[in-house]
Amino acid sequence: MKFHKDMLLLYAVTDRKWTGRQTLYEQIEDALKGGATMIQLREKDLPESRLVAEAEKIKELCHSYHVPLIINDNVKAALLSGADGVHVGKEDMAVSDIRKIVPEDFIIGATAKTTEQAKKAEQGGADYLGVGAVFPSPTKQDAIRITRDQLKEICSAVSVPAVAIGGITRQNIEELAGGKMAGAAVVSGIFSAQDIQKETALLKKKIQEVLNL
Ligand SMILES: Cc1ncc(COP(=O)(O)OP(=O)(O)O)c(N)n1
Numbered sequence: 108m109k110f111h112k113d114m115l116l117l118y119a120v121t122d123r124k125w126t127g128r129q130t131l132y133e134q135i136e137d138a139l140k141g142g143a144t145m146i147q148l149r150e151k152d153l154p155e156s157r158l159v160a161e162a163e164k165i166k167e168l169c170h171s172y173h174v175p176l177i178i179n180d181n182v183k184a185a186l187l188s189g190a191d192g193v194h195v196g197k198e199d200m201a202v203s204d205i206r207k208i209v210p211e212d213f214i215i216g217a218t219a220k221t222t223e224q225a226k227k228a229e230q231g232g233a234d235y236l237g238v239g240a241v242f243p244s245p246t247k248q249d250a251i252r253i254t255r256d257q258l259k260e261i262c263s264a265v266s267v268p269a270v271a272i273g274g275i276t277r278q279n280i281e282e283l284a285g286g287k288m289a290g291a292a293v294v295s296g297i298f299s300a301q302d303i304q305k306e307t308a309l310l311k312k313k314i315q316e317v318l319n320l
């Protein structure tokens with residue numbers, strides 16, 4: 108699927124920790140029904156063969172909503188499953204190396220916590236940046252925090268679009284107004300909700316207000 112910056116508006120990133128009453132597949136379907144514009148499968152503990160099998164099923168689901176599926180960290184699993192792209196951080200394969208081995212429309216997202224990292228990712232061929240953590244994150248408690256000024260600075264330093272990440276909820280998203288990002292990437296703010304579909308829809312409405320869309 109060809110990347111467009113509108114896909115970043117409400118980027119739902121999974122966390123199996125919140126499953127129980129529902130499967131991950133059902134939770135993702137609810138997020139899609141609520142209007143999530145991009146999905147990232149973030150699985151830190153699944154063996155690669157299971158990751159690929161899960162990703163294949165979830166890709167079909169996402170595509171039935173015309174939403175791209177991105178795989179966290181694992182380029183091989185993303186390619187094998189036919190997912191739309193990969194999101195990498197500084198411990199993962201370099202963006203420029205990924206770009207050399209993937210099909211033309213393959214989406215590459217990269218984490219940037221500084222303007223230097225943002226420029227390097229852009230030069231390497233990243234389609235978008237994930238910038239954060241903008242608030243304390245229940246999902247990644249050791250994530251380095253960045254200020255709102257740093258968020259603005261990073262977004263302004265590059266021409267690729269960026270998505271803010273880290274502890275974003277419907278209650279605090281307003282604090283990011285003027286941040287120059289194209290959207291928000293959210294884990295617990297979506298997947299810990301009792302009603303994921305409703306929360307996703309409310310959060311999306313709020314983001315549109317904050318970004319003046
Ligand atoms: C959209 C988005 N932005 C940032 C991240 C963080 O990625 P990374 O730095 O690789 O950390 P982990 O997700 O691997 O813990 C992300 N996943 N998504």
Ligand SMILES: Cc1ncsc1CCOP(=O)(O)O
Nearest residue numbers: 240244246247273274294295
């Ligand atoms: C992967 C990642 N990178 C920075 S914060 C974070 C986790 C975001 O999860 P939450 O939305 O629950 O804070």
